[in-house]
Amino acid sequence: MSSSSSAAAPHSPVVRLEGVTKSFANGTLALDRLTLDVAPGEFLSLLGPSGCGKSTALRIIAGLSHPTSGRVDWPSAGEGAGAHARSIGFVFQEPTLMPWATVFNNVWLPLRLKGRSKASVRDAVMDALERVGLAAFADAYPRELSGGMKMRVSLARALVTRPKLLLMDEPFAALDEITRFKLNNDILKLQAELGWTVVFVTHSVFESVYLSSRIVVMAARPGRVFDEIAVPVPRPRNESFRTSPDYVALCREASDALTRAMQAAGREVA
Amino acid sequence: MAADASAPAAANRTAAPTDASVWRDRVLRVVVPLVILVLFVGVWDWYVRAYGIKPYILPGPFLVAETLVKDWGTLSGALLVTIRITVTALLLALVGGTLLAILLVQSKIVELALFPYAVVLQVTPIVAIAPLILIYVPDTQAAVLLCAFIVTFFPILSNTTQGLKSVDHNLLNLFELYGASRWQTLVFLKIPAAQPYFFAGLKIGGGLALIAAVVAEFAAGSAGAGSGLAFRILESQYRLNIPRLFAGLILLSATGVVIFWLTSLASHLALRRWHESALARET
Ligand SMILES: Nc1ncnc2c1ncn2[C@@H]1O[C@H](COP(=O)(O)OP(=O)(O)O)[C@@H](O)[C@H]1O
Numbered sequence: 001m002s003s004s005s006s007a008a009a010p011h012s013p014v015v016r017l018e019g020v021t022k023s024f025a026n027g028t029l030a031l032d033r034l035t036l037d038v039a040p041g042e043f044l045s046l047l048g049p050s051g052c053g054k055s056t057a058l059r060i061i062a063g064l065s066h067p068t069s070g071r072v073d074w075p076s077a078g079e080g081a082g083a084h085a086r087s088i089g090f091v092f093q094e095p096t097l098m099p100w101a102t103v104f105n106n107v108w109l110p111l112r113l114k115g116r117s118k119a120s121v122r123d124a125v126m127d128a129l130e131r132v133g134l135a136a137f138a139d140a141y142p143r144e145l146s147g148g149m150k151m152r153v154s155l156a157r158a159l160v161t162r163p164k165l166l167l168m169d170e171p172f173a174a175l176d177e178i179t180r181f182k183l184n185n186d187i188l189k190l191q192a193e194l195g196w197t198v199v200f201v202t203h204s205v206f207e208s209v210y211l212s213s214r215i216v217v218m219a220a221r222p223g224r225v226f227d228e229i230a231v232p233v234p235r236p237r238n239e240s241f242r243t244s245p246d247y248v249a250l251c252r253e254a255s256d257a258l259t260r261a262m263q264a265a266g267r268e269v270a
Numbered sequence: 271m272a273a274d275a276s277a278p279a280a281a282n283r284t285a286a287p288t289d290a291s292v293w294r295d296r297v298l299r300v301v302v303p304l305v306i307l308v309l310f311v312g313v314w315d316w317y318v319r320a321y322g323i324k325p326y327i328l329p330g331p332f333l334v335a336e337t338l339v340k341d342w343g344t345l346s347g348a349l350l351v352t353i354r355i356t357v358t359a360l361l362l363a364l365v366g367g368t369l370l371a372i373l374l375v376q377s378k379i380v381e382l383a384l385f386p387y388a389v390v391l392q393v394t395p396i397v398a399i400a401p402l403i404l405i406y407v408p409d410t411q412a413a414v415l416l417c418a419f420i421v422t423f424f425p426i427l428s429n430t431t432q433g434l435k436s437v438d439h440n441l442l443n444l445f446e447l448y449g450a451s452r453w454q455t456l457v458f459l460k461i462p463a464a465q466p467y468f469f470a471g472l473k474i475g476g477g478l479a480l481i482a483a484v485v486a487e488f489a490a491g492s493a494g495a496g497s498g499l500a501f502r503i504l505e506s507q508y509r510l511n512i513p514r515l516f517a518g519l520i521l522l523s524a525t526g527v528v529i530f531w532l533t534s535l536a537s538h539l540a541l542r543r544w545h546e547s548a549l550a551r552e553t
């Protein structure tokens with residue numbers, strides 16, 4: 001493992017969690033000494049049962065929540081860079097769009113908050129919308145869109161700032177399977193085009209294997225890393241990967257790990 | 271650009287319901303209330319004629335209309351006074367209520383300090399405070415205006431405060447993530463999110479402003495200097511000029527309807543693109 005002193009070394013992680021513990025005021029130990037490196041360019045999935053602290057970990061990485069103890073380091077971001085300089089995109093489980101604003105204005109928001117005028121970002125916003133296939137809907141309001149389309153707007157909003165690190169918290173959990181498959185492919189395509197590093201939270205074994213280069217399986221009560229599975233299948237991946245023996249074998253492995261993680265949590269409670 | 275290729279699809283998406291059904295709906299909206307009105311006036315007129323009711327008990331509708339025209343000089347002057355007080359009170363309450371609401375949600379201390387007193391002011395019946403206000407404020411018009419303002423202020427304050435607080439937490443997180451300032455969060459997030467609540471407050475406030483203007487003027491009535499519609503109604507009662515009383519009453523109702531219509535229109539125009547309350551349910 002590279003030492004953290006070589007801050008700008010080519011393989012230093014984008015973000016490193018070291019012994020991150022989070023306990024809430026009500027006594028819940030949401031995360032117990034979580035240690036995790038996110039390498040540049042990787043697609044990391046956090047897979048685990050509900051309540052194992054996946055969202056909490058993501059919020060801590062985003063700076064929306066702070067660890068009770070432990071450290072979050074940004075070795076490649078340089079000293080003293082503020083949370084906003086770290087260039088993070090966040091996609092929530094719900095599309096989280098402003099209902100009173102058009103699709104264009106929703107995607108404009110992150111840049112608008114940085115003081116950029118509408119005229120100066122028109123190309124950037126339209127480019128983001130084109131990448132998610134919604135350029136024709138720039139003037140529509142969120143209520144006029146389907147669930148999948150709203151999620152795409154949310155994606156466009158996350159990518160318009162050209163983030164280095166994209167955090168996604170079960171973004172497709174509420175969508176039907178067909179839409180989810182489509183969006184999975186879109187995510188892979190966008191990652192290839194834009195060179196994102198992604199941390200993706202899911203409780204779907206199939207989704208995590210299809211998308212990830214590495215899966216971290218988490219267990220609950222207290223939330224912790226339980227197992228880690230590499231998915232050394234080259235990209236681009238497409239529908240034929242979904243039916244390959246490799247895919248089936250990896251799904252079985254991940255599923256077994258998840259089952260064991262849930263049993264481990266169950267034993268401790270019992 | 272890819273947008274051009276799929277533009278027709280986007281245009282299709284907003285296709286309106288057929289013109290015919292829209293027109294049918296509009297005509298019904300006007301015709302049905304009109305039919306009811308004509309029926310009502312007809313029965314009223316028939317009753318007064320058939321039973322020979324004296325005009326100082328219940329004047330017929332045509333006598334009331336005649337009075338309305340004959341006394342238009344006096345009545346229109348009074349109407350203007352009442353409208354001016356109502357509208358001024360509503361505008362002051364809009365500005366004051368909204369500003370105070372913004373202040374309340376910026377600081378917990380300010381909210382703790384001020385909100386209970388706003389409630390006290392609201393729950394004390396205005397008729398009971400009016401005599402005091404009339405003593406302390408020498409100018410009757412100003413006193414009536416103050417009463418109307420106090421009554422109108424609260425629904426706008428409490429609705430807007432509620433609205434400013436009812437912001438989607440995920441959106442708040444998003445704003446925080448992108449480093450939004452307090453001011454940006456207020457302008458781009460909290461104020462737009464509060465709009466439906468604000469307009470609900472406006473509709474309630476509009477109606478209350480008129481009611482309070484009338485009540486306060488009743489309370490001021492004997493003080494003499496009043497010349498709004500409420501004063502004219504009282505005066506007509508003393509002089510047993512019942513047709514004029516009815517004429518004044520009709521003007522008051524009409525004013526109330528117009529205020530309701532205007533506030534509803536403002537609400538509709540502001541919310542029609544996005545808020546559920548302003549959308550026609552598509553079937
Ligand atoms: N704000 C909070 N206050 C108290 N407990 C919380 C809070 N947020 C999350 N928790 C608890 O922390 C644990 C982990 O939650 P979370 O990170 O949301 O799990 P996941 O996303 O894996 O379902 C759960 O037991 C949850 O109830």
Ligand SMILES: [Mg+2]
Binds near residue numbers: 054056169
């Ligand atoms: Mg979660």
